[in-house]
Amino acid sequence: MIKASPQMRAWRLHEYGQPVDVLKLEHIDIPEPGDGELRVKVLGIPFNLNDLERVTGGNMMVRPEFPYSPGMEVMGQVEKCGKGCESWQGKHVVAMTAGAHGGYAEYAICPPVSAFEVPKEIPLPDAAALYFPYHLAWLGLIERAKLKAGETVLIHAAAGSVGSAAIQLAVNAGARVIATAGADEKLDWCRKLGADIAVNYNSDDFVAAVKEVTGKKGVDIVFDTVGEAVMEKSLGAIAYNGRYIMMGFSSNKTVADEKFLVPRRLALSNISLCAVMLAYADEAMSDFLKEGMGWNFVPVALGEKINKDIISLVQQGKIKPAIGQVVNFEDIPQTLQDLADKKTVGKVIAIP
Numbered sequence: 112m113i114k115a116s117p118q119m120r121a122w123r124l125h126e127y128g129q130p131v132d133v134l135k136l137e138h139i140d141i142p143e144p145g146d147g148e149l150r151v152k153v154l155g156i157p158f159n160l161n162d163l164e165r166v167t168g169g170n171m172m173v174r175p176e177f178p179y180s181p182g183m184e185v186m187g188q189v190e191k192c193g194k195g196c197e198s199w200q201g202k203h204v205v206a207m208t209a210g211a212h213g214g215y216a217e218y219a220i221c222p223p224v225s226a227f228e229v230p231k232e233i234p235l236p237d238a239a240a241l242y243f244p245y246h247l248a249w250l251g252l253i254e255r256a257k258l259k260a261g262e263t264v265l266i267h268a269a270a271g272s273v274g275s276a277a278i279q280l281a282v283n284a285g286a287r288v289i290a291t292a293g294a295d296e297k298l299d300w301c302r303k304l305g306a307d308i309a310v311n312y313n314s315d316d317f318v319a320a321v322k323e324v325t326g327k328k329g330v331d332i333v334f335d336t337v338g339e340a341v342m343e344k345s346l347g348a349i350a351y352n353g354r355y356i357m358m359g360f361s362s363n364k365t366v367a368d369e370k371f372l373v374p375r376r377l378a379l380s381n382i383s384l385c386a387v388m389l390a391y392a393d394e395a396m397s398d399f400l401k402e403g404m405g406w407n408f409v410p411v412a413l414g415e416k417i418n419k420d421i422i423s424l425v426q427q428g429k430i431k432p433a434i435g436q437v438v439n440f441e442d443i444p445q446t447l448q449d450l451a452d453k454k455t456v457g458k459v460i461a462i463p
Contacts, residue, residue, distance in 0.1 A: 182214020
Protein backbone atom coordinates (compact mmCIF):
# COMPACT_ATOMS: atom_id res chain seq x y z
CA MET A 112 0.00 0.00 0.00
CA ILE A 113 1.40 3.41 -1.00
CA LYS A 114 1.53 5.85 1.89
CA ALA A 115 -0.01 9.23 1.11
CA SER A 116 2.30 12.24 1.30
CA PRO A 117 1.67 14.57 4.26
CA GLN A 118 -0.17 17.68 3.20
CA MET A 119 -0.48 21.33 4.19
CA ARG A 120 -2.77 24.25 3.48
CA ALA A 121 -1.55 26.88 1.05
CA TRP A 122 -3.04 29.91 -0.68
CA ARG A 123 -2.27 29.49 -4.38
CA LEU A 124 -3.15 31.10 -7.69
CA HIS A 125 -3.58 29.55 -11.14
CA GLU A 126 -3.89 32.88 -12.96
CA TYR A 127 -3.17 36.54 -12.31
CA GLY A 128 -5.82 38.83 -10.89
CA GLN A 129 -6.94 40.60 -7.72
CA PRO A 130 -6.14 38.72 -4.48
CA VAL A 131 -9.77 38.16 -3.49
CA ASP A 132 -10.50 36.71 -6.94
CA VAL A 133 -7.57 34.42 -7.68
CA LEU A 134 -6.13 33.19 -4.37
CA LYS A 135 -7.51 29.74 -3.55
CA LEU A 136 -7.00 27.80 -0.32
CA GLU A 137 -5.76 24.35 -1.32
CA HIS A 138 -4.35 21.21 0.28
CA ILE A 139 -1.03 20.27 -1.32
CA ASP A 140 1.97 18.08 -0.48
CA ILE A 141 4.39 19.51 2.04
CA PRO A 142 7.52 20.45 0.04
CA GLU A 143 10.81 18.64 0.55
CA PRO A 144 13.97 20.72 1.01
CA GLY A 145 16.73 20.11 -1.50
CA ASP A 146 20.44 20.21 -0.79
CA GLY A 147 21.30 23.49 0.91
CA GLU A 148 17.67 24.34 1.70
CA LEU A 149 15.58 24.70 4.84
CA ARG A 150 11.97 23.69 5.40
CA VAL A 151 10.36 26.11 7.80
CA LYS A 152 7.19 25.38 9.72
CA VAL A 153 5.51 28.74 9.31
CA LEU A 154 4.39 30.50 12.49
CA GLY A 155 3.94 33.99 11.09
CA ILE A 156 3.51 35.41 7.57
CA PRO A 157 4.51 39.06 7.03
CA PHE A 158 2.81 40.82 4.11
CA ASN A 159 4.90 42.72 1.55
CA LEU A 160 4.00 44.83 -1.48
CA ASN A 161 6.12 42.50 -3.61
CA ASP A 162 3.65 39.72 -2.77
CA LEU A 163 0.95 41.71 -4.54
CA GLU A 164 2.88 41.75 -7.82
CA ARG A 165 3.11 37.98 -7.77
CA VAL A 166 -0.68 37.85 -7.56
CA THR A 167 -1.61 40.56 -10.07
CA GLY A 168 1.16 39.78 -12.54
CA GLY A 169 2.90 43.11 -12.10
CA ASN A 170 6.58 43.89 -12.58
CA MET A 171 8.88 41.15 -11.23
CA MET A 172 12.33 39.88 -12.12
CA VAL A 173 11.31 36.21 -12.38
CA ARG A 174 7.80 34.87 -12.96
CA PRO A 175 7.01 31.63 -11.11
CA GLU A 176 5.16 28.89 -12.94
CA PHE A 177 1.48 28.38 -12.09
CA PRO A 178 0.16 27.22 -9.74
CA TYR A 179 2.11 28.71 -6.86
CA SER A 180 1.81 30.47 -3.53
CA PRO A 181 2.90 34.10 -3.17
CA GLY A 182 4.72 35.16 -0.02
CA MET A 183 8.35 36.33 0.00
CA GLU A 184 8.89 36.22 3.75
CA VAL A 185 8.08 33.93 6.67
CA MET A 186 8.87 33.52 10.34
CA GLY A 187 8.93 30.07 11.87
CA GLN A 188 10.92 27.07 13.07
CA VAL A 189 13.30 25.08 10.89
CA GLU A 190 11.61 21.69 10.77
CA LYS A 191 13.79 19.88 8.22
CA CYS A 192 17.18 20.58 6.66
CA GLY A 193 18.60 19.67 3.29
CA LYS A 194 22.13 18.36 2.95
CA GLY A 195 24.77 20.81 4.11
CA CYS A 196 22.70 22.95 6.46
CA GLU A 197 21.90 20.57 9.30
CA SER A 198 23.09 23.11 11.89
CA TRP A 199 19.85 25.06 11.35
CA GLN A 200 17.65 22.26 12.67
CA GLY A 201 15.12 23.49 15.26
CA LYS A 202 16.10 27.15 15.09
CA HIS A 203 13.52 29.94 15.07
CA VAL A 204 14.16 32.12 12.03
CA VAL A 205 12.96 34.96 9.91
CA ALA A 206 13.58 34.10 6.28
CA MET A 207 12.94 34.97 2.68
CA THR A 208 11.43 32.16 0.67
CA ALA A 209 13.09 30.41 -2.26
CA GLY A 210 12.36 32.40 -5.40
CA ALA A 211 10.58 35.03 -3.27
CA HIS A 212 7.34 33.03 -3.28
CA GLY A 213 5.78 30.12 -1.41
CA GLY A 214 5.26 31.83 1.94
CA TYR A 215 1.44 31.84 2.09
CA ALA A 216 1.48 28.28 3.36
CA GLU A 217 1.96 26.22 6.50
CA TYR A 218 5.46 25.15 5.40
CA ALA A 219 7.95 27.02 3.21
CA ILE A 220 11.31 26.32 1.58
CA CYS A 221 13.96 28.94 2.36
CA PRO A 222 17.67 29.34 1.49
CA PRO A 223 19.93 29.66 4.57
CA VAL A 224 21.64 32.71 3.07
CA SER A 225 18.38 34.63 3.52
CA ALA A 226 17.50 33.21 6.93
CA PHE A 227 18.36 34.78 10.29
CA GLU A 228 17.87 33.38 13.75
CA VAL A 229 15.56 35.16 16.21
CA PRO A 230 15.50 34.42 19.95
CA LYS A 231 12.57 32.37 21.14
CA GLU A 232 12.08 35.00 23.84
CA ILE A 233 10.78 37.47 21.24
CA PRO A 234 7.12 36.43 20.90
CA LEU A 235 4.76 36.47 17.98
CA PRO A 236 3.68 38.61 16.29
CA ASP A 237 6.74 40.78 17.03
CA ALA A 238 9.23 38.16 15.83
CA ALA A 239 7.55 38.03 12.42
CA ALA A 240 7.99 41.77 11.81
CA LEU A 241 11.76 42.04 12.30
CA TYR A 242 13.20 41.05 8.95
CA PHE A 243 12.41 42.83 5.70
CA PRO A 244 11.37 46.31 6.90
CA TYR A 245 14.13 46.70 9.49
CA HIS A 246 16.92 45.18 7.40
CA LEU A 247 15.95 47.37 4.43
CA ALA A 248 15.66 50.52 6.53
CA TRP A 249 18.98 49.77 8.22
CA LEU A 250 20.76 49.22 4.90
CA GLY A 251 19.44 52.55 3.67
CA LEU A 252 19.83 54.80 6.68
CA ILE A 253 22.78 53.30 8.55
CA GLU A 254 24.82 51.37 5.96
CA ARG A 255 24.40 53.58 2.87
CA ALA A 256 23.53 57.08 4.12
CA LYS A 257 25.63 56.92 7.31
CA LEU A 258 22.92 58.72 9.28
CA LYS A 259 24.23 60.87 12.13
CA ALA A 260 22.58 62.36 15.20
CA GLY A 261 21.16 65.81 14.57
CA GLU A 262 20.45 65.26 10.88
CA THR A 263 17.02 65.62 9.30
CA VAL A 264 15.43 62.76 7.34
CA LEU A 265 12.47 62.93 4.96
CA ILE A 266 10.73 59.52 4.96
CA HIS A 267 8.15 58.82 2.25
CA ALA A 268 5.33 56.27 2.69
CA ALA A 269 6.23 56.51 6.34
CA ALA A 270 3.16 54.66 7.61
CA GLY A 271 4.06 51.52 5.67
CA SER A 272 6.12 48.70 7.11
CA VAL A 273 9.50 49.92 5.81
CA GLY A 274 8.68 53.56 6.51
CA SER A 275 7.62 52.70 10.06
CA ALA A 276 10.91 50.89 10.63
CA ALA A 277 12.83 53.83 9.17
CA ILE A 278 11.14 56.29 11.54
CA GLN A 279 12.14 54.19 14.54
CA LEU A 280 15.73 53.69 13.42
CA ALA A 281 16.14 57.37 12.58
CA VAL A 282 14.71 58.50 15.91
CA ASN A 283 16.93 56.02 17.76
CA ALA A 284 19.96 57.46 15.92
CA GLY A 285 19.07 60.97 17.15
CA ALA A 286 17.73 62.32 13.85
CA ARG A 287 14.79 64.62 13.21
CA VAL A 288 12.10 62.96 11.08
CA ILE A 289 9.73 64.50 8.54
CA ALA A 290 7.24 61.82 7.48
CA THR A 291 4.84 61.78 4.54
CA ALA A 292 1.69 59.68 4.25
CA GLY A 293 -1.64 59.86 2.42
CA ALA A 294 -4.23 59.94 5.20
CA ASP A 295 -4.63 61.73 8.52
CA GLU A 296 -4.85 58.48 10.51
CA LYS A 297 -1.56 57.43 8.94
CA LEU A 298 0.00 60.73 10.02
CA ASP A 299 -1.09 59.95 13.59
CA TRP A 300 0.62 56.57 13.29
CA CYS A 301 3.85 58.26 12.16
CA ARG A 302 3.77 60.70 15.07
CA LYS A 303 3.28 57.87 17.54
CA LEU A 304 6.39 56.21 16.13
CA GLY A 305 8.38 59.39 16.77
CA ALA A 306 8.11 61.55 13.64
CA ASP A 307 8.59 65.24 14.45
CA ILE A 308 6.59 66.45 11.44
CA ALA A 309 3.98 64.50 9.45
CA VAL A 310 2.71 65.76 6.09
CA ASN A 311 -0.28 64.54 4.08
CA TYR A 312 1.07 64.35 0.54
CA ASN A 313 -2.47 64.36 -0.89
CA SER A 314 -3.40 67.74 0.57
CA ASP A 315 -0.14 69.49 1.51
CA ASP A 316 3.18 70.35 -0.12
CA PHE A 317 5.92 68.33 1.57
CA VAL A 318 8.63 70.44 -0.12
CA ALA A 319 7.25 73.60 1.48
CA ALA A 320 7.09 71.84 4.84
CA VAL A 321 10.71 70.71 4.50
CA LYS A 322 11.91 74.21 3.64
CA GLU A 323 10.04 75.69 6.57
CA VAL A 324 11.47 73.17 9.03
CA THR A 325 15.03 73.35 7.70
CA GLY A 326 15.32 77.09 7.09
CA LYS A 327 15.13 76.50 3.30
CA LYS A 328 18.27 74.31 3.34
CA GLY A 329 16.55 70.99 2.77
CA VAL A 330 16.89 67.63 4.48
CA ASP A 331 20.12 65.70 4.89
CA ILE A 332 18.55 62.41 3.76
CA VAL A 333 15.58 61.44 1.61
CA PHE A 334 14.33 57.90 2.30
CA ASP A 335 12.31 56.97 -0.79
CA THR A 336 10.43 53.70 -1.34
CA VAL A 337 7.90 55.43 -3.62
CA GLY A 338 9.98 56.46 -6.63
CA GLU A 339 8.56 58.27 -9.65
CA ALA A 340 5.65 60.04 -7.91
CA VAL A 341 7.89 61.86 -5.42
CA MET A 342 11.41 61.85 -6.83
CA GLU A 343 11.45 65.16 -8.70
CA LYS A 344 9.93 67.07 -5.78
CA SER A 345 12.21 65.28 -3.33
CA LEU A 346 15.27 66.43 -5.26
CA GLY A 347 14.07 69.95 -4.55
CA ALA A 348 13.78 69.16 -0.86
CA ILE A 349 17.30 67.81 -0.26
CA ALA A 350 20.22 69.85 1.05
CA TYR A 351 23.61 70.38 -0.55
CA ASN A 352 25.71 67.25 -0.03
CA GLY A 353 22.59 65.36 1.05
CA ARG A 354 21.98 61.67 0.45
CA TYR A 355 19.08 60.35 -1.60
CA ILE A 356 18.29 56.73 -0.71
CA MET A 357 16.58 54.96 -3.60
CA MET A 358 14.77 52.09 -1.88
CA GLY A 359 11.90 51.18 -4.16
CA PHE A 360 9.43 52.11 -6.89
CA SER A 361 5.99 51.48 -5.41
CA SER A 362 4.31 54.35 -7.30
CA ASN A 363 5.31 52.98 -10.72
CA LYS A 364 7.23 49.71 -10.78
CA THR A 365 7.61 49.76 -14.58
CA VAL A 366 10.35 52.37 -14.34
CA ALA A 367 12.43 49.91 -12.31
CA ASP A 368 13.64 48.40 -15.58
CA GLU A 369 13.57 51.48 -17.81
CA LYS A 370 15.78 54.52 -18.39
CA PHE A 371 14.44 56.99 -15.87
CA LEU A 372 16.96 59.32 -14.21
CA VAL A 373 18.28 62.46 -15.87
CA PRO A 374 22.04 62.80 -15.17
CA ARG A 375 22.12 66.61 -15.32
CA ARG A 376 19.24 66.85 -12.81
CA LEU A 377 21.23 64.76 -10.37
CA ALA A 378 24.41 66.72 -11.01
CA LEU A 379 22.64 70.02 -10.36
CA SER A 380 21.45 68.66 -7.02
CA ASN A 381 25.02 68.10 -5.75
CA ILE A 382 23.96 65.05 -3.75
CA SER A 383 24.89 61.42 -3.28
CA LEU A 384 22.53 58.84 -4.75
CA CYS A 385 22.44 55.73 -2.55
CA ALA A 386 20.74 52.67 -4.07
CA VAL A 387 19.58 49.71 -1.98
CA MET A 388 18.40 46.24 -2.92
CA LEU A 389 17.82 43.82 -0.05
CA ALA A 390 19.26 40.56 -1.37
CA TYR A 391 21.88 38.61 0.57
CA ALA A 392 24.49 36.31 -0.93
CA ASP A 393 27.47 34.31 0.28
CA GLU A 394 30.92 34.96 -1.15
CA ALA A 395 30.70 32.36 -3.94
CA MET A 396 27.30 33.58 -5.15
CA SER A 397 28.41 37.22 -4.89
CA ASP A 398 31.39 36.51 -7.13
CA PHE A 399 29.18 34.65 -9.61
CA LEU A 400 26.62 37.49 -9.81
CA LYS A 401 29.31 40.14 -10.11
CA GLU A 402 31.04 38.29 -12.94
CA GLY A 403 27.90 37.30 -14.82
CA MET A 404 25.56 40.25 -14.27
CA GLY A 405 27.66 43.05 -12.78
CA TRP A 406 25.43 43.13 -9.68
CA ASN A 407 26.52 43.70 -6.09
CA PHE A 408 24.52 41.67 -3.57
CA VAL A 409 24.71 42.38 0.16
CA PRO A 410 27.18 40.09 2.01
CA VAL A 411 25.34 37.68 4.28
CA ALA A 412 27.83 38.49 7.06
CA LEU A 413 26.54 42.06 7.03
CA GLY A 414 22.98 40.74 7.23
CA GLU A 415 23.90 38.72 10.30
CA LYS A 416 25.35 41.81 11.97
CA ILE A 417 22.29 43.90 11.09
CA ASN A 418 20.01 41.21 12.45
CA LYS A 419 21.90 41.08 15.75
CA ASP A 420 21.84 44.86 16.08
CA ILE A 421 18.09 45.01 15.40
CA ILE A 422 17.36 42.26 17.91
CA SER A 423 19.52 44.08 20.47
CA LEU A 424 17.50 47.29 20.00
CA VAL A 425 14.27 45.33 20.46
CA GLN A 426 15.55 43.62 23.59
CA GLN A 427 16.66 46.97 25.02
CA GLY A 428 13.23 48.45 24.32
CA LYS A 429 14.67 51.10 21.99
CA ILE A 430 12.46 49.99 19.10
CA LYS A 431 9.29 47.94 19.02
CA PRO A 432 8.13 46.06 15.90
CA ALA A 433 5.61 48.34 14.23
CA ILE A 434 2.69 45.96 13.75
CA GLY A 435 -0.50 47.48 12.45
CA GLN A 436 -2.64 44.36 12.24
CA VAL A 437 -2.64 40.62 12.95
CA VAL A 438 -4.98 38.46 10.88
CA ASN A 439 -5.95 34.82 10.52
CA PHE A 440 -4.52 32.58 7.82
CA GLU A 441 -8.00 32.39 6.28
CA ASP A 442 -8.08 36.18 5.84
CA ILE A 443 -4.97 36.42 3.64
CA PRO A 444 -6.69 37.31 0.32
CA GLN A 445 -8.73 40.17 1.77
CA THR A 446 -5.79 41.46 3.79
CA LEU A 447 -3.54 41.51 0.72
CA GLN A 448 -6.32 43.41 -1.07
CA ASP A 449 -6.39 45.92 1.79
CA LEU A 450 -2.63 46.36 1.44
CA ALA A 451 -3.08 47.04 -2.27
CA ASP A 452 -5.81 49.58 -1.50
CA LYS A 453 -3.56 51.40 1.02
CA LYS A 454 -5.83 50.56 3.95
CA THR A 455 -3.09 49.22 6.22
CA VAL A 456 -0.35 50.72 8.38
CA GLY A 457 2.87 49.23 9.68
CA LYS A 458 3.58 45.55 9.26
CA VAL A 459 0.65 43.18 8.81
CA ILE A 460 1.11 39.60 10.03
CA ALA A 461 -0.97 36.49 9.33
CA ILE A 462 -0.85 33.64 11.83
CA PRO A 463 -1.43 30.11 10.42
